[in-house]
Every structure is written in C-alpha cells, then in structure tokens.
Amino acid sequence: MSTEYFEHRERALLGERYDALYAAPSESAARGVTVSALRTTPEAFAAQADFPVEPSPFCRAGFVVKDAAFKPGRHPYHHAGVFYSQEPSASSAAPLLGVRPGMRVLDLCAAPGGKSSQLAAALGGQGLLVSNEFVAARAEVLKSNLERMGVANAVVLNEDTGRIAAALPEFFDRVLVDAPCSGEGMFRKEAVAVTQHCEALVKQCAELGAQILDNAAALLAPGGEMIYSTCTFAPEEDEGQVAAFLARHPEFALADVFGRVDYSFGSAGEANRTGGLPLDVSKVRRIWPCQGGEGHFIARLVKAGTPRTLPAPGEYTPEEQLWLAAAAEQSKKQKPGKGKPARAESRDARASRRENARVLREEVQGKRGRRAGDSGAGESASPAQSLAAWHEFAARYFPALADRPAVVHGGGVLLPVPFPQTGLHVLRAGVFVGSVQKGRFIPEHHLFTAFGARCTNREELTLADPRVTDYLSGREMAASTAADGWCCVTVDGYPLGGGKVSAGRVKNHYPKALRLL
Numbered sequence: 001m002s003t004e005y006f007e008h009r010e011r012a013l014l015g016e017r018y019d020a021l022y023a024a025p026s027e028s029a030a031r032g033v034t035v036s037a038l039r040t041t042p043e044a045f046a047a048q049a050d051f052p053v054e055p056s057p058f059c060r061a062g063f064v065v066k067d068a069a070f071k072p073g074r075h076p077y078h079h080a081g082v083f084y085s086q087e088p089s090a091s092s093a094a095p096l097l098g099v100r101p102g103m104r105v106l107d108l109c110a111a112p113g114g115k116s117s118q119l120a121a122a123l124g125g126q127g128l129l130v131s132n133e134f135v136a137a138r139a140e141v142l143k144s145n146l147e148r149m150g151v152a153n154a155v156v157l158n159e160d161t162g163r164i165a166a167a168l169p170e171f172f173d174r175v176l177v178d179a180p181c182s183g184e185g186m187f188r189k190e191a192v193a194v195t196q197h198c199e200a201l202v203k204q205c206a207e208l209g210a211q212i213l214d215n216a217a218a219l220l221a222p223g224g225e226m227i228y229s230t231c232t233f234a235p236e237e238d239e240g241q242v243a244a245f246l247a248r249h250p251e252f253a254l255a256d257v258f259g260r261v262d263y264s265f266g267s268a269g270e271a272n273r274t275g276g277l278p279l280d281v282s283k284v285r286r287i288w289p290c291q292g293g294e295g296h297f298i299a300r301l302v303k304a305g306t307p308r309t310l311p312a313p314g315e316y317t318p319e320e321q322l323w324l325a326a327a328a329e330q331s332k333k334q335k336p337g338k339g340k341p342a343r344a345e346s347r348d349a350r351a352s353r354r355e356n357a358r359v360l361r362e363e364v365q366g367k368r369g370r371r372a373g374d375s376g377a378g379e380s381a382s383p384a385q386s387l388a389a390w391h392e393f394a395a396r397y398f399p400a401l402a403d404r405p406a407v408v409h410g411g412g413v414l415l416p417v418p419f420p421q422t423g424l425h426v427l428r429a430g431v432f433v434g435s436v437q438k439g440r441f442i443p444e445h446h447l448f449t450a451f452g453a454r455c456t457n458r459e460e461l462t463l464a465d466p467r468v469t470d471y472l473s474g475r476e477m478a479a480s481t482a483a484d485g486w487c488c489v490t491v492d493g494y495p496l497g498g499g500k501v502s503a504g505r506v507k508n509h510y511p512k513a514l515r516l517l
C-alpha cells in the first residue's frame, strides 16, 4: 500500500492548504530528547549537554536535535535516564494533563514509555503512575525504560483496558490515552507506517480508540481530566473521535487543551473533520509537519464532579496503608526457594531478574566460588532473612531507604507502591532492590537507577571521563572516589548503575542487556 488514500483524503479536506501544511522543514524525520525532572532541569541539561540542542516549541523539557549523526541510545545521559529520546511533537501531549505530585495517574497505552516518563517526572516521585501496555513484549520494554528513567512509584501493567476499567472504576485523577493509531504522523520515521497504511486500518484504529476512550472514561474519578492524543491526521481518529466520545458521554466536557499550561503551539482543529457532530475545534490541537514535528493531535476532556483532595506529601492515606499491609501479609506467606511463582510478575520478568542476579552473583563470587557455610543450590533465604539482609545492606549504603516499607515478592525484596490487590497482570509495582543469593544480599539495577543519588558510596564520573564508556561496556575500571564495597556509578551526578569496589577496582554490575556493544 502507498499513501495514495491518505493524500487523496487530505487534499480533499485541505484543498490548497495541503502542500503548505505537509511541507516539513527538513528532509529527515524530526528528532529530539525530553529531559526528565527526576534527574535535572531543562536549563541545567542545556548547559551540560555535549551535543547541539535547540529548545522544542512543544514541551518545556523538550529539545530538538538536528545532528543526523547523533545516536541518543549510546549517550551516557540516556543510560542515566537524564533524557528520553522522543520525536519533538510526541513530547507535546503529556504536560497538558496538568499532573501534580500526589495524583493517581494512568497511562493506558504506554509503551515504549516516552509519555509515561514525562508523567512520572511531573509526579516527582509522589503519588502513583500506572503504566499499561497491551502487547506483552512491548510491556517489558516499557518496564525497562521506566527503570532506566529512575521511576520508583510506577505500577506496570500488561492488560486489556476493559479489565483495568472493571478492576479500578473511578480510581484515577488523570488518564492519558495515547491511542494506537493509523500513524500518519510516522510516515517519515517508520517505513512500516507507510506499508501498513490503508483506509481499513484507519477505521479499525478509530473503533479501537473509541473502546479505549470509553474504558478511560470509566477509570477517571469525578472532576478528573483526560488527554486523548494520536500521531495521525485521520478525521475519524481525531476531531471525529472526540466529537463522538462527547456525544456518548454527557458527563464529559471538552476543555481548552492549553488550560493547564502557559504556552501554546500548533494549530486549532479542523471543523470539517468532526463527522458532522458538534465540536469546538478551537479547543483541540493539531501539529502539522510544517510546524516542526512529525504530527500529533491532542484533546483535553474533563469529567463532571469535584476532584478529590490530594493527600499530604510523604504520608500514606489510610487506604494506602491497608494496601501496604496486605502486601506485607502476602510477603510473609512467600515460600523460600522453589515456591510457586508469584502471580504478580510475568515469567519473562522473573527470568530476566534471575538471570541478572545469576550474572551478578557469578561476578561477585566467581563461577565455582561457593564459600564454606553457603546453603545448597536448592535452599534460599526465608522472607524474614531476605528482609533482614536488605535492612543490613540499606543501613550501610542507602540509610534514607531503611525505614521504607519492604516486602518479599517472587524471591526478591520489593519497595512496594501502595496499590490494591486487583488480579490484574502486574509486571512491576515498585522497586525491586535485590535478593539474597547464597547468603549475600545482591542489589538490583533498579535500586541504583531509582535511588542512586542517595547511595552513600559513589564512583563519580564526568561525561569527559573515558571510564564512562568502560562502565557502560561492561568493563572493570579503576576506582577513584568510591570506597571498598558496593557503589553507585554516576556521570555528572546522575546514576548509571551499580558496581563493587575491591583493591582499587570497580567490578562492573551494569546489566548485560543494557551494555554498549
């Protein structure tokens, strides 16, 4: 298939405006990075970056990168979760949701995680982010990206949106629906967006988007707000979708898309794309290719009712305390060793965590190096032993975390996110901090990415230091600032991962799957 249907449709809708609106300022797809407030400010990033960046018109934390040779995935700041590589117009939607610390926020179509990373940054570690992805393999990528970005308060789900709506009605203060769409704004970025495109795909995506929006409506609390976005230009998925939703849901009103921010971008919606239904198109937003991004559509929808009062920062509400108590009860029942696999974690997730722990263990102890007194292969720590080992480890390396609620889950120690028992397919609900392997507490990568700045022992590198590449490539390196024992390796103060210092050398504990090749 070519873009024949698309061009025919758009020329009919836009007339003479077609060529100007679809004339992109550059030949190649626009590229950018979005800086995470969990790590730094946009201003500090712009001053530190060793590659040319220009502020993005679409997002205060976004930057346009014009250097075609720049490889964002290889940059140390990417590995340290300082930025997320994101097409500039894709960064526009999440900030418009007006997320504040303490809210319960749901990202229903979240993988690979660009917008979830922005929502997590807006939460600033307080409140709850539930990031859901329907496609299992993509949900694993989402989990890994949120881990890299140092997000500690996320629940990652791999679920159907209807099942989430049934389990958590009116639970969320904010919902983002970045719908699976026909991807007309991806034509330059992904060849497959062109080859798969056809009229039937547009109709199929419009139907799926409508279902997801109905589920989002049920998930939103009274007075809650929702952003609906697509990276397509198709009327049925954009203005027409929103107009039809409002006709089905009188409890919702269309709000000005910029109501929660003090800037603007793009153009108003198009009146001849509503399918004949009423819609104030001045309130929705389109980003056309001529405006510097690949293309996006955004609408903001507000549910009738009074929003809940947000809890005081740092305090658990009575219901959150109940959820944590339930998680602690479950933790006590965990069988050591070959217990039943925990329901709340996927087989893939458990396998990758075990593999990671095995690699770490081998690197610490040597492949054959079992010490006298170690338990045999079939035995492992009881939940109480695991928690005691964590507390001993935390007291030395992460005293700020020692008093946090901790539970044992699937053989590892988890700093749980307060979340009700729902029966949903949870891939991660908090931060796995480590597990006891042959009598020793072995920390997990997520502990360092989420809390590395609070580690008492740090190997502090700078961008110019060649040891950064050594570390990200999995090589051992000389220690200069860290003392013997576990350490967090940082670049310009941002956490990259863990290491273990002995005799002036840092043994590398950067996960194999993330290393530079």
Ligand SMILES: C[S@@+](CC[C@H](N)C(=O)[O-])C[C@H]1O[C@@H](n2cnc3c(N)ncnc32)[C@H](O)[C@@H]1O
Pocket: 090, 108, 109, 110, 111, 112, 113, 114, 115, 116, 133, 134, 135, 138, 160, 161, 178, 179, 180, 181, 208, 212
């Ligand atoms: C536009 S992408 C999301 C991009 C993401 N928000 C980000 O910023 O990185 C839409 C996502 O919806 C997912 N999806 C596919 N089918 C779905 C369904 N039935 N329900 C919910 N999401 C679905 C796709 O796998 C895809 O990851």
